[in-house]
Amino acid sequence: xxxxxxxxxxxxxxxxxxxxxxxxxxxxxxxxxxxxxxxxxxxxxxxxxxxxxxxxxxxxxxxxxxxxxxxxxxxxxxxxxxxxxxxxxxxxxxxxxxxxxxxxxxxxxxxxxxxxxxxxxxxxxxxxxxxxxxxxxxxxxxxxxxxxxxxxxxxxxxxxxxxxxxxxxxxxxxxxxxxxxxxxxxxxxxxxxxxxxxxxxxxxxxxxxxxxxxxxxxxxxxxxxxxxxxxxxxxxxxxxxxxxxxxxxxxxxxxxxxxxxxxxxxxxxxxxxxxxxxxxxxxxxxxxxxxxxxxxxxxxxxxxxxxxxxxxxxxxxxxxxxxxxxxxxxxxxxxxxxxxxxxxxxxxxxxxxxxxxx
Numbered sequence: 507x508x509x510x511x512x513x514x515x516x517x518x519x520x521x522x523x524x525x526x527x528x529x530x531x532x533x534x535x536x537x538x539x540x541x542x543x544x545x546x547x548x549x550x551x552x553x554x555x556x557x558x559x560x561x562x563x564x565x566x567x568x569x570x571x572x573x574x575x576x577x578x579x580x581x582x583x584x585x586x587x588x589x590x591x592x593x594x595x596x597x598x599x600x601x602x603x604x605x606x607x608x609x610x611x612x613x614x615x616x617x618x619x620x621x622x623x624x625x626x627x628x629x630x631x632x633x634x635x636x637x638x639x640x641x642x643x644x645x646x647x648x649x650x651x652x653x654x655x656x657x658x659x660x661x662x663x664x665x666x667x668x669x670x671x672x673x674x675x676x677x678x679x680x681x682x683x684x685x686x687x688x689x690x691x692x693x694x695x696x697x698x699x700x701x702x703x704x705x706x707x708x709x710x711x712x713x714x715x716x717x718x719x720x721x722x723x724x725x726x727x728x729x730x731x732x733x734x735x736x737x738x739x740x741x742x743x744x745x746x747x748x749x750x751x752x753x754x755x756x757x758x759x760x761x762x763x764x765x766x767x768x769x770x771x772x773x774x775x776x777x778x779x780x781x782x783x784x785x786x787x788x789x790x791x792x793x794x795x796x797x798x799x800x801x802x803x804x805x806x807x808x809x810x811x812x813x814x815x816x817x818x819x820x821x822x823x824x825x826x827x828x829x830x831x832x833x834x835x836x837x838x839x840x841x842x843x844x845x846x847x848x849x850x851x852x853x854x855x856x857x858x859x860x861x862x863x864x
Contacts, residue, residue, distance in 0.1 A: 516655065516764075518570045519811045520611035528571045528614060530811040533799070534651040535574040537717050540791045541855050542581050545715050548857045549585040552786050554711025555645055562586055562645045564625075565603040565707075567634040567700075568652020572615035575604065575650075576623075582646055582715075583625060600625035603644075605634055633657065635699040639707040647704055650717040657696050659762035660688035666759075673759040676744070677737045678766070680727070693766035694776045701858075705782040710862040714783070720790065720854040721767045731843055733767050733851045736809060739836035739843065743829055744821070752828075753821050761820050763813070770854055783858040790852045799846055806834045 518527035555562065564582055569575040579602050590598055604615060608631040619627065632638050634649070635657055662670035663678075663685055670688040672678070678689040704714060721732045744761075747753045768776075770790055777785060799805045810830050818826055837843050 516607050517609040517611070517815055519814055520571070521614060522571075522618075525807060525810060525814070526571070526614075527811040528573045528618075530804075530807045531570070531574055533808055535577070537650060537791070537853050538574070538578050538581065540853070541715075541717055544787060544789075544855060545581060545857070546585040548713060548715070548786055549582065549646075550589050552857075552859055553586065553589065553646070553713050554862070555709065559598065561599040561601060563601045563603065563639075563643055564646045564648065565605055565630070565639065565644055567605045567647060567649040568655075569604040569606050569610075569615065571611050572604065572618050575615075576618070576620055578648055578650060579625065580620070580623075582648065586646070602627050603630045603639060604628070605630040605632065605638060608632060635696055635703065637703045637706060641706050642709050644704070644707045645709055645712045647708065647712070647714040649700075649714075651719065653697065653700060653716055653718045654693075654720075654765045654767055656689075656692050656764040656766060657699075658692070659764040660685075660692045662688045663762045664760050672762055676741045676758065676761050677734055677763045679734075689766045690768070690772060692764075693768060693772075694779075697773070697776045698779055701777065701780045701783060705780065705860070708860045710860055712860045713786075714856075714858040714860075716854070716856040716858070718773075718854055719767050720773065720852050721769055722790075722850055722852060723769050723771070725850045729842065730848050730850045732849070735843065736837075737763060739840065740809075740813075740829075740833050742836055743832035746832060747825060747829065752825055757821060763816070767851070768854070773854055773856060777856065777858065782861055784861055785856065786859050787855065787857040789855055791855055792852065802834055802838045802844060805846075806830055806837065809833075 519525055522528045564579060566575045566579065583600050602625045604627060610631065612629045630638050660670060662668040663672040665671055666673060670684040672682065672685045678685045680686065719733050725732060744753060744758050748755050748758060770788065774788055777783065799808065814826060817829065842848050
């Protein structure tokens with residue numbers, strides 16, 4: 507696993523400018539609108555805490571700059587308050603831990619905090635695949651559009667001596683089974699590590715809500731695409747720049763984007779490896795964010811906000827503007843990719859409960 511310094515380029519684009527994650531993440535934010543009712547229902551019927559409880563702790567693992575995190579925290583806290591009204595009359599205090607990699611722009615997050623919030627806050631920088639919080643301190647864990655990011659791309663994908671070598675590509679493709687299997691294996695290890703850490707941190711009866719982009723078990727690449735398909739025109743743009751002598755082919759061969767978009771069954775099988783949690787709900791919901799893309803340029807800005815750091819880290823910042831200019835032209839020239847109606851990306855909602863120990 508990479509150390510914190512090496513993961514610095516995993517951070518989303520900082521600040522609040524036109525290329526920032528804050529300004530270009532409404533696609534991800536739309537997920538909560540679809541999942542809100544299910545989260546509220548699970549809190550009402552499944553969340554357990556002692557009648558002697560005086561404080562409730564919530565964590566957002568992968569908060570970025572907070573613009574999508576704040577509505578989620580509000581939803582969770584208000585649902586707990588409603589549940590609390592029907593149980594007992596003591597006043598509860600709420601605390602929210604905002605977590606992301608150490609290089610995350612926490613300054614923008616804290617400047618943007620809702621002034622009328624009803625909770626105390628703390629930043630918890632660090633890799634959420636390991637322990638971050640005190641034992642038995644957390645009542646509700648939330649991770650939205652973050653768990654699909656891997657701690658690292660599979661080492662075998664960059665090793666020309668292995669069957670999973672991914673030379674010429676920059677992410678897994680369905681045509682290369684060995685590469686897909688290596689990515690899935692890394693994803694499984696990372697999810698297991700995430701849950702193992704939360705087992706220690708969470709109280710018995712606490713809940714985890716996971717929202718992550720996934721892929722259907724089957725889709726037609728001649729007519730449809732998923733999130734990972736959007737990487738192909740980026741790869742093609744890099745190859746063009748290599749032909750122009752602006753990047754080396756070796757740099758492309760050694761670059762693999764560290765994320766994986768699972769099917770529902772794949773995620774379910776991985777979660778079930780941890781007997782400390784019970785799956786209370788797992789389902790697919792439609793990715794509703796496409797309406798937030800009024801133009802191809804807006805879609806490029808969305809993609810750039812999440813990928814620019816790692817691309818600049820690997821290839822150098824001087825190529826980034828030209829790279830995304832070429833990427834925009836290629837995306838616009840694709841009759842399949844330029845039509846958001848063809849997007850078959852889905853979002854998986856999984857709500858887990860920490861089992862109560864006898």
